[in-house]
Amino acid sequence: MKKIGRVFFRDTYAGKIEQADGAYQFTYDPEYLDRVDSHPISLTLPLRRDPYVEKTMIPFFDGLIPEGWLLNLAVKNWKIDRRDRMTLLLTLCEDCIGAVKIVNVSEEN
Numbered sequence: 001m002k003k004i005g006r007v008f009f010r011d012t013y014a015g016k017i018e019q020a021d022g023a024y025q026f027t028y029d030p031e032y033l034d035r036v037d038s039h040p041i042s043l044t045l046p047l048r049r050d051p052y053v054e055k056t057m058i059p060f061f062d063g064l065i066p067e068g069w070l071l072n073l074a075v076k077n078w079k080i081d082r083r084d085r086m087t088l089l090l091t092l093c094e095d096c097i098g099a100v101k102i103v104n105v106s107e108e109n
Helices: 030-034 068-078 085-092
Strands: 003-009 012-020 023-028 052-054 100-104
Touching (some): 012 085, 023 030, 068 085, 085 100
Antiparallel strands (some): 012 023, 023 052
């Protein structure tokens, strides 16, 4: 199963994050990049057309995942492995604090 999340910045679609083939990838949406008012979702992810690809969860997105008691509660209630960072991101970060939210749109391959 390919895991995909639509990434919104201040309620505007900015791009997508994917987990497939053992890698994580974030790509800005071309239309978002063409907007005069577009901003990077993070200082560590400046605007660019090339995707960001990592073998582990991209640090900015990993930082959105709750920690401590809130993570423990989510792991227990949703039965998610705490090492499955993408599932945690897609499950817990649609309504997180800050300007970025992630909406799960995963597809089956």
